[in-house]
Amino acid sequence: MAAAYRLELVVVRHGVTAWNLERRYQGQRDIPLLLPDAVPGLDRLRDHLANEAFDALYCSDLTRCRQTLDHIGAGRAWEARFDARLRELDFGDYEGRTWEELKDDPRYRAWVDSAGRRAPPGGESADALWARLEAWLGEVLQRAAERGQRRVLAVSHGGAIRELRRRLEGTDFWEGVVGQAEGRRFEIESQGGEWQCRASSAVPARADAG
Secondary structure, eight states: OOOOEEEEEEEEEOOOOHHHHTTBOOTTSOOOOOTTTTHHHHHHHHHHHTTOOOSEEEEOSSHHHHHHHHHHTTTSOOOOEEOGGGSOOOOGGGTTOBHHHHTTOHHHHHHHHTTTSSOOTTSOOHHHHHHHHHHHHHHHHHHHHHHTOOEEEEEEOHHHHHHHHHHHTOOOTTTOOOOTTOEEEEEEEEETTEEEEEEEEEESOGGGOO
């Protein structure tokens, strides 16, 4: 039997935006970071990752993730693969709107109550989000095994990370949220074409978050 292959996958969320503070659904709208407000969180994340070497880098193609990668990679010769599959959930008709604006809409309530099983009008369900994330993850793991990569960094979005946590860690749909400029470190083991998450932890580590 072939030896198990282990990969450390660090997935972080972009820094804060104006729409985050306004509690608007961003989805796949190309909203930039709110500067300088985003800088303290990005600095903390950059400092946490400063002594780590990554064998591969991936990033959502949306501006807020590109800006986040540029900030945390400042001074490092990083070359990333930009991939639309790492984008946020498509919230369809709800993008740009707030809970306060939507709370009395029966369609919105049905979507919230479904915990991701339904798709918002014009958007995608959690299963559709996972389908593209799973395809991306499969390629990352295959490429890592072929090239001997041991640690990979990806910059993505809150909903995407929540879905990764739900599928890899088994968290409840509503419990997997991470803050801006935060994320998760997944320890993934692959053997015989099958893979599973063996452990995960917060990024930055809890001890760094005080």
